[in-house]
Amino acid sequence: MEGAEERKRMKILCLHGFRTSGGFLQKQISKWDPCIFSHFDLVFPDGIFPAGGKSDIEGIFPPPYFEWFQFNKEFTEYTNLDECISYLCEYITTKGPFDGLLGFSQGATLSALLLGYQAQGKVLKEHPPMKLFVSISGSKFRDPSICDVAYKETIRVKSVHFIGAKDWLKLPSEDLAKSFENPLIINHPQGHTVPRLDEEAIKKLKDWTGEILQSSDISDKRFELQNGEANVLEQAQQEVFENGKIVHESIELKIENKEAVDTEKTKLEKSVENMKPEKDSVEPETGKVGLVSPGME
Secondary structure (H helix, E strand, O other): OHHHHHHHOEEEEEEOOOOEOHHHHHHHHOOOOOOOOOOEEEEOOOOOEEOOOOOOOOOOOOOOOEEOOEEOOOOOOEEOHHHHHHHHHHHHHHHOOOOEEEEEOHHHHHHHHHHHHHHOOOOOOOOOOOOEEEEEOOOOOOOHHHHHHHOOOOEOOEEEEEEEOOOOOHHHHHHHHOOEOOOEEEEEOOOOOOOOOOHHHHHHHHHHHHHHHHHHHHHHHHHHHHHHHHHHHHHHOOOEEEOOEEEOOOOOOOOOOHHHHHHHHHHHHHHHHHOOOOHHHOOHHHOOOOOOOOOOO
């Protein structure tokens, strides 16, 4: 039983902020109620590049510090961004699959970019679609060539956005949230930081993660049923035409769940109806199709 539970745990890639580290973000998130992510595995890698200047957490958390890419003051030009994206895509592919992303500041901005790019088929084409996103003080890129792709359409990933009243990225964070479908907004009175959560925020976040876990279970079951349906239809296609009459082979349904059987029966009957020849080419006695399948009588 424990092995089965372990396999169901969802995996989240957590990207730290500019000139900090995976260890620092892990320390910050660890201050949250442990029940929030008790069914998730959180992974905290370090940025691809060593910090190129002074870190804001010097004296607060020990080095080394890292950054994901570099940028100009206006945040319109970026250095090493393509290399960073390639590195993360390789990391996600080899260390995953991952179910979602969590990020603070530069890490959140980068995570949202990856989600937008994946939705547009630009990156992670072979990786399953991400199911969730936790943004803390995130923002959009400002280069039009990036915006026209990453935020071209609403990003259909369940997302929660932490927005601080005193955060210098408050407005950009609100703008990023608008790029997602039905985002959950959690406002807090603090600044540019991973906030401590009050009871209301904890409840909202626990409810949100609970819905995602439930949705994931339903998706997994639906995937199993779809595979069963595919097997049924594939067998149905074995029917062949002989002398204008439809010859039916016995089809064995291997779906134990009764509801699934009823659903597949209806779909299969419709499929067979679509496989009938034109009326004027069928003899009167073949106008009706009789299908006998074990377990469906």
